[in-house]
Amino acid sequence: MSSLYVYGYILFTSAIIFVIYLISKQLLATRRHIEEENLEDFWNGRLRNRSEDEYRRVVNHLGVCDECQARLDDITQNNKARHNVDEGIITRRF
Numbered sequence: 001m002s003s004l005y006v007y008g009y010i011l012f013t014s015a016i017i018f019v020i021y022l023i024s025k026q027l028l029a030t031r032r033h034i035e036e037e038n039l040e041d042f043w044n045g046r047l048r049n050r051s052e053d054e055y056r057r058v059v060n061h062l063g064v065c066d067e068c069q070a071r072l073d074d075i076t077q078n079n080k081a082r083h084n085v086d087e088g089i090i091t092r093r094f
């Protein structure tokens with residue numbers, strides 16, 4: 001009877017430690033800045049196809065990080081600029 005109680009207690013404690021581990025892992029992942037490659041793939045929509053988990057992390061991180069939001073803005077501006085240059089060439093050719 002008492003060993004069953006101890007067993008239940010250990011199981012309960014392990015479950016709590018595991019949940020704390022999962023939450024802190026999630027928190028740390030959210031705090032880590034987004035890699036340049038992932039940010040580019042997020043911008044062009046490829047990240048979601050590649051990894052749903054990574055996509056969710058990027059969305060979560062962008063919600064809390066001004067720095068990465070600014071980097072995403074830069075990527076958007078750069079790609080727009082590149083797009084305009086391409087369009088310029090096409091317009092001149094035809």
Ligand SMILES: [Zn+2]
Nearest residue numbers: 033034065068
């Ligand atoms: Zn960041």
